[in-house]
Amino acid sequence: MDKTLEKYSSIAAQIFLRPDKKYLAAARLVRAARLLENPGYSITHVAFLLEYSSPQSFSRHVHGILDIGAAAFRHRFNGERMLEHMRQTLVLPYRPALLDFDPFHSPPPWIPATRAAVEATTRGTPISKAG
Secondary structure, X not given: OOHHHHHHHHHHHXXXXXXXXXXXXXXXXHHHXXXXXXXXXXXXXXXXXXXXXXXXXHHHHHHHHHOOOHHHXXXXXXXXXXXXXXXXXXXXXXXXXXXXXXXOOOOOOOOOHHHHHHHHHHOOOOOOOOO
């Protein structure tokens, strides 16, 4: 896992946000629902457009998140409705934490708060060498 993503994940977990993978998975389903609004796109076509390894993989993904199959997903959700579902389940319940969340200024868990505060105050300040 990328170190930046790993840091973000650990910080998000500390402040009781949903894991970042949930947001990414939901965003992918928003895109899938939008694409499936086009009657010319099959579930197979959309699965490959979104780089799922197979239509079955896409269907498992949908079922794992929404507990419905891909065909039911197509009939039940359009892009707007899926976006609203994402908003209701992943954004609004965590709104206060999301508003306070700053991934670039939150100390990682392995740096004690006092050390993090010192590093935050010296960031951007050149350290002069005596001599």
